[in-house]
Amino acid sequence: LTASKIVTLTTDFGLKDAYVSEMKGVILGICPTAIIVDITHDVRQFDIRNGAYMMAAAAPYFPNGTVHVGIVDPGVGTERHPLILETKRGFFIGPDNGLMIMAAEAQGIEAVCRVTSRSYMLSHVSGTFHGRDIFAPIAAHLLNGIGIEEFGPPQTEFVKPTFSIIEKTNDSLVGEILHVDNFGNIITNISYRDLNTPIGIFLQVKFPRRNLKLNLVKSYGEAKVKEPLALINSHNYLEIALNQGNAAANFEAKEGDRIVVSQSISTT
Amino acid sequence: LTASKIVTLTTDFGLKDAYVSEMKGVILGICPTAIIVDITHDVRQFDIRNGAYMMAAAAPYFPNGTVHVGIVDPGVGTERHPLILETKRGFFIGPDNGLMIMAAEAQGIEAVCRVTSRSYMLSHVSGTFHGRDIFAPIAAHLLNGIGIEEFGPPQTEFVKPTFSIIEKTNDSLVGEILHVDNFGNIITNISYRDLNTPIGIFLQVKFPRRNLKLNLVKSYGEAKVKEPLALINSHNYLEIALNQGNAAANFEAKEGDRIVVSQSISTT
Amino acid sequence: LTASKIVTLTTDFGLKDAYVSEMKGVILGICPTAIIVDITHDVRQFDIRNGAYMMAAAAPYFPNGTVHVGIVDPGVGTERHPLILETKRGFFIGPDNGLMIMAAEAQGIEAVCRVTSRSYMLSHVSGTFHGRDIFAPIAAHLLNGIGIEEFGPPQTEFVKPTFSIIEKTNDSLVGEILHVDNFGNIITNISYRDLNTPIGIFLQVKFPRRNLKLNLVKSYGEAKVKEPLALINSHNYLEIALNQGNAAANFEAKEGDRIVVSQSISTT
Helix, strand or coil, X not given: CCCCCEEEEEECCCCCCCHHHHHHHHHHHHCCCCEEEEEECCCCCCCHHHHHHHHHHHHHHCCCCEEEEEECCCCCCCCCCEEEEEXXXXXXXXXXXXXXXXXXXXXXXXXXXXXXXXXHCCCCCCCCXXXXXXXXXXXXXXXXXXXXXXXXXXXXXXXXXXXXXXXXXXXXXXXXXXXXXCCCCEEEEEEHHHHCXXXXXXXXXXXXXXXXXXXXXCCHHHCCCCCEEEEECCCCEEEEEECCECHHHHCCCCCCCEEEEEECCCCC | CCCCCEEEEEECCCCCCCHHHHHHHXXXXXXXXXXXXXXXXXXXXXCHHHHHHHHHHHHHHCCCCEEEEEECCCCCCCCCCXXXXXXXXXXXXXXXXXXXXXXXXXXCEEEXXXXXXXXXXXXXXXXXXHHHHHHHHHHHHHHCCCCHHHCCCECCCCCCCHHHCCEECCCEEEEEEEXXXXXXXXXXXXXXXXXXXXXXXXXXXXXXXXXXXXXXXXXXXXXXXXXXXXXXXXXXXXXXXXXXXXXHHHCCCCCCCEEEEXXXXXXX | CCXXXXXXXXXXXXXXXXXXXXXXXXXXXXXXXXXXXXXXXXXXXXXXXXXHHHHHHHHHHCCCCEXXXXXXXXXXXXXXCEEEEEECCEEEEEECCCCCHHXXXXXXXXXXXXXXXXXXXXXXXXXXXXXHHHHHHHHHHHHCCCCHHHCCCECCCCCCCHHHCCEECCCEEEEEEEEECCCCCEEEEEEHHHHCCCCCCEEEEEECCEEEEEEEECCHXXXXXXXXXXXXXXXXXXXXXXXXXXXXXXXXXXCCCEEEEEECCCCC
């Protein structure tokens, strides 16, 4: 796979400070033809799961060869390594803390590289801002066509976050709550592909404090007001919602909660 | 008119989520040379008038051929159609709900097309995110030089919002309050062109709960502190303000209020 | 020096309104190949020191020839002049109010021009929005390769803000507090180059209401929890911090405060 000129940025830096722009300056200094797109810089600070969801939501809509940089990095300054993941459709650059795994696995990971070569970082690496000093220059050199094998040795293991793991048994899927949006809609880490059932069937959904039977519908409007429903959201993940209500509050569910989903046999 | 490579985005999606970036990914996938400029993504949610003002304020400052995409869409998922408006200076793409009309009419509407061809949308159109699945790809195909007649049939009627309409009588203009800014300045939908009077004259301005005689000045500083004034703002609309005070609070005026403006005869 | 195609924007306009986008439209209309990068638009309103710090922080990371536009302009509409500063590494455009001086001086100022030629401004200059009507077009013409001598006469004097001045005596540096960040870390206007001492030594730091002896370390983690420390931050300025604590609150220090720094003789 050859990198395109498109690079995306996902961070928890916010836009009030100059940090994000410094990364862009570094990228343009190394690759003047780079096309830089912000995914979001308002990831909840240090919240890897929240950042992972943003990357997994957005990456499918970018063209082949896009380089995705993700920086939500509670461990900056410690010994975790910078990684490059090459997938069937693009590249992911970030700390080895699980942030990029969901997005990368959805595209099919082809190779993993631990970046060790100092020649692809800024000459002075600060202790506190690896986004600018390490990850931005790596991205720009990838955009310039440097192969991932030039950056360092292959790595076979990497941090795999719990929220990227789905357990499949004969009759159920075990996942977790990835995100609760502003409306209280519950977004799970179970994708359309994992679920593999037709619209219209009934699902049995078990939260820690609730057990529900829900119709898998196409849009909120198909349920009565305040009635619970399941749907595949616009990012292709299973979502549990109340039509015009707050599902998370109602079902006492929060991010990180385990959920068990199975097809409902009875239809009563 | 030929589309340039510049496309602007005006939405109420905010920048906390990945939505806006997904639109950009789709656009760059179809038109890799697109130059994407954000107008704002902080339109008040579902507030078509607020979005319309943002588009009308910004569009005049973009070069000929710019493609403007506006998405403030309380009716997403219902039967309202996607429209393309071609003007003397550019293109406007968005839902048929009035959002684009002020901005487009100021440029002179030349042709209107109802988009029906599925070939210019994403292959899978979600029920909830037409910005990404319908409007972004249409914009990118326009940037690629596809003529508007390729997207669907001409349409003669479209939703025309009240805030785009000025009634003119012999001696007065009837309009409405388009926007109250953070300082309480009252921006009307009456443009410099509509008003057509020289700086320095006195205007009679009638709000629902107040009737004022105001000097049409060039800048806030020409009135005494806390004194009311009228001026043509930097977006070429008539604005009623208090120098260093809050006009909207003082005159009990709010967005959507009807206003009647006439030239004042007496100067006492 | 020749301008590159990169232009950065630093303003206090926020992103809720269309203002920033209007500047971008104007720039692209004059220089269609411009690459526009936002530093930040969330400078505290009318706070020149805050804006100056953002520009000084970001500018070093942009390539040679970058054009930096800064607009934090309490005096818009008054007689202060638009300036262009040419440095060894780039260009700075903004009002003559001190905003750009720190960033420009760090690069070495080569020439200063007072912009008087109306041919490089929009044909209609509003009283309230010089960012769009004056500074954006100047920037775009610079990107197009117009030499700074074309814009107006050289100017030898300009407003030099106190926060850009360091007094050096035989054994001490007198500066001021430039910025207090969200964590209460105290960033001074004393740069790494001014300080010119090795990591590991002890510094005597005098705030108006406190006198401290601090170890100059490499990262927060080298001090005990709640213990004060000095370090060179990621923007190369001297920073006084408490490891996991709020230094500004603890030392009753605020932006603008005078500080005196000297090397500590005793090490007790």
